[in-house]
Amino acid sequence: MSSDSSSSSSDDILNDMIIEVTHETINYSREEAQSSTLRTRKPALERDWLGAHERLMQDYFCENPLYDDEHFRRVVFLYGRRYLRMLTVADVPLLYEANQRIHGFPGMLGSLNCTDWEWAxxxxxxxxxxxxxDHDCPTLILQAVASQDLWIWHAYFGMASANNDIAVLQSSNLLDDVIDGVAPDTSFYANDVEYKYGYYLTYGLYSEWATFVKTLSCPDDEKIIRQGYLKKSKMRNVMYTCIILHNMILDDSGRAFCGESYDENNQPTNPLLTYAEKEVIRAKIRDRNTHHNFRVDMTVHLLFYREQGGDDEDDE
Structure with missing residues (x-):
């Protein structure tokens, strides 16, 4: 058999495997969602969890796995453009509408936080x-941004746990698209005042930047399962692959705010900004005055929203 045909066969096996596993996961998620909606539980199904775990270990995590690191990279390549994408022009108004409707928060892009994954x-x-x-064994840090529907918009994984969240922020690419001038317009109004950049909900450790709001919390926006005991390189591949599958499930179930907004032909272009232009944007992102002014305007906005009968509880 030629090398080309062997490679093609390997790709076909990989694609079939991904499709099969994804469909099984999506079907399970759909059944659970329907069960929750009807407030009734279907009879338990025999899913052979032990057998599935054994197949997973043999396929990926044993000493000589069937699918190696290259296959993980192909999963990211095949699905990452859609399910690990940066915000698009079409996504921003959908997120803004959902967060305004659910919480009364204008300009909110999602919640930002870090979590530690054990590395035995x-x-x-x-x-x-x-x-x-606070951990019994070594850990790696995952920085993630999630919206109210649990869609993960950003993930940065692999820094040593000796770093705090500020060090992770300084190292991550969270705001690179904004600084490079390729991010969509996220300007919004609060209390009739225009703000240029949408913001992330954070907690008290983060700096007082124009793109962070620390006093308004939404603890249900993060739902990240803790587990991990692989080599660092494999853990990173597994992490991004799981995030892709997580977002695929949300999209298929119809629960994603921006599920229908993706357009393969509408990809961002990279303008040639000078270093000085990027530094101006960086300074605006980190502006403390904007941060404090927005806190005041947000308070006024929320008071008005609640007086008008707004409900900041999630829809049932």
Whole structure:
């Protein structure tokens, strides 16, 4: 068999495997969603969880797996453009509408937070920088942004847990698209005042930047399962693959705010900004005065919203 035909066969097997696993997961998610909607539970189905776990370990995580790192990279390549995408021009108004309707928050893009994933197989030489006092074993940090529907819009994974959230923020690419001039327009109004950049909900440790709001919390926006015991490179591939599948399930179930907004032909272009122009944008993002002014305007906006009968509880 030629190398080309062998490669093609491998790709076909991979694609079939991805489609099969994804469809099974989506079908399970759909059944659970329908069950929740009807407030009744269907009879339990025998799903052979033990057998599925064994197949997963043999396919990916044993010493000689059937699908190696290259296959993970292909999953990200095949689906990442849609399910790990940056915000688009079409996504922004849908997110704004949903967050205004549910919470009364104008300009909110999602919630930003970091979580630690245990790394039991961390090499001994690295354990010091990957160990925190509140965990029994070394961990790696995942920085993520999620919207109210649990769609994950941003993920940055792999920094040692000795770093705090500020160090992760400084290293991550969260705001690179804004600084590079390729992010969509996220300007909005609060209390009849225009703000240029949408914001992320955070907690008190984060800096007082124009793109962060710390005093308004929405704790249900993050739902990240903690687990992990692979090599660091494999953990990163697994993390992004799981996020892609997570977002695919939300899209298929019809619960994603921006599920119908994606257009393969509408990809961002990269303007040639000078270093000085990028520094101007960076300064606006980190402006403390804008941060404090917005807190005042947001308070006035929310008071008006509630006086008009707005409800900041999630829809049943």
């Amino acid at each position: 197989t961390c090499p001994t030489a690295w354990k010091g920088q990957h160990h925190r006092g």
